[in-house]
Ligand code: TEU
């Protein structure tokens with residue numbers, strides 16, 4: 001039975017980090033009405049779906065990923081009426097809106113937690129994870145993902161509560177069916193408002209190993225790695241199948257889970273075509289390659305052979321069984337052109353386009369993060385106080401404050417992988433603060449906004465923006481891209497990423513040069529005379545014998 005093709009398979013999804021997208025009232029903070037001003041820009045890019053990072057009421061300890069009211073809008077972002085207008089206008093332009101569901105934890109300012117911490121007998125007590133002290137200390141040695149311990153002592157009731165993220169983000173207790181029901185009711189409330197689905201924050205973390213065992217000490221962290229015990233836990237698929245039965249199956253939604261600790265095997269359980277759970281998962285194997293002795297805090301270059309192995313494995317192991325999500329960037333990772341390409345002025349645009357050719361001609365739903373379509377780069381702030389991310393400040397405190405590394409070394413790590421690289425204001429034009437705000441931005445803009453901005457690029461046919469428009473326009477009508485099989489070629493080549501797609505006799509060759517040197521390219525079975533250039537990132541067509549610096553191109557042949 002040829003079931004109707006799901007709309008989210010062919011959709012270009014654009015992630016907005018509202019705090020940094022567009023300010024409309026001069027307070028230096030992006031807001032909903034600012035997004036409304038930019039909807040035609042998104043429509044012009046070819047966006048089908050907007051994924052909106054959290055806009056719910058929040059004290060902003062983790063920029064909205066700490067929610068104090070799931071059914072109210074953060075005051076700095078506007079009102080529920082502004083949200084309703086945004087949703088109406090998004091739909092009016094034929095686009096869809098997907099919200100960010102953050103239900104592994106709430107803010108400690110959520111009424112549920114305020115109640116829960118009042119007494120051990122409070123009806124909301126077991127909405128959260130409370131444990132007695134153990135041998136005079138914390139219940140186990142788990143580290144917070146922002147460094148430091150994952151347990152906080154609450155003197156009023158003499159117990160610890162779990163917070164895998166910040167101390168102001170207590171983990172919810174998903175073992176509690178009453179809590180789960182409250183979450184599903186909240187999701188239904190948003191469904192009735194007409195949203196089109198959810199990106200689900202750390203959804204793989206909802207079920208914890210009941211024995212809460214200690215984790216391995218690693219990455220130079222004085223606390224243990226609890227991830228094997230809080231990711232992909234024993235009841236996670238039971239919970240998500242229940243969520244699907246109770247709520248997801250009632251709406252024509254797109255659902256994509258943030259898969260901390262998720263590999264291809266787990267992804268097939270979460271998002272297999274017949275899993276009865278979610279539509280897609282985000283994995284992080286490609287953006288967390290080449291860790292150092294301090295985990296993600298390093299300055300290691302990417303090993304292309306490893307990158308090719310990871311992305312190819314996801315293509316091959318999900319083929320015919322689940323649907324890939326294709327992303328280079330989001331609000332938690334450094335800018336792709338700085339990490340995987342080259343942000344040197346002479347190569348920035350070229351390599352940004354090459355990265356788009358490399359990833360988005362694979363099979364799966366393409367995700368673009370705000371500013372990626374302009375080739376925005378890492379921010380390189382020289383002063384620690386210019387950073388805003390709680391994770392950056394907590395890791396700096398532990399590593400430098402704790403005497404593990406010096407200031408310069410840590411600043412190098414922060415420049416390389418800090419989350420604020422992706423959170424500087426969207427660069428709209430060359431006016432003050434890149435046109436993001438007429439006030440003082442909550443975080444400094446990237447100094448290169450005068451050269452790298454949307455207005456300059458929208459008027460130029462060889463800009464990154466124009467290239468993204470063209471790529472996604474071509475992609476929409478290409479079944480060899482949308483449904484074709486995938487085969488990696490030249491797996492051991494250290495500088496070229498070359499793969500072949502095939503669909504009903506049509507073949508596409510995708511070849512990308514990740515270096516600033518000419519690379520000979522000979523591919524068995526492909527002769528250039530028979531092939532037609534489908535897309536390329538140089539003005540002149542590629543010479544058939546090799547690729548120029550950061551060249552990305554695709555040919556087809558029937
Ligand atoms: O991120 C989950 C997450 O694990 C990554 O943020 C990563 O662990 C972190 O960067 C530490 O290295 C999600 C959201 O995307 C992130 O913005 C939130 O901070 C986090 O969950 C808590 O909600």
Ligand code: CA
Nearest residue numbers: 023025029031
């Ligand atoms: Ca504002």
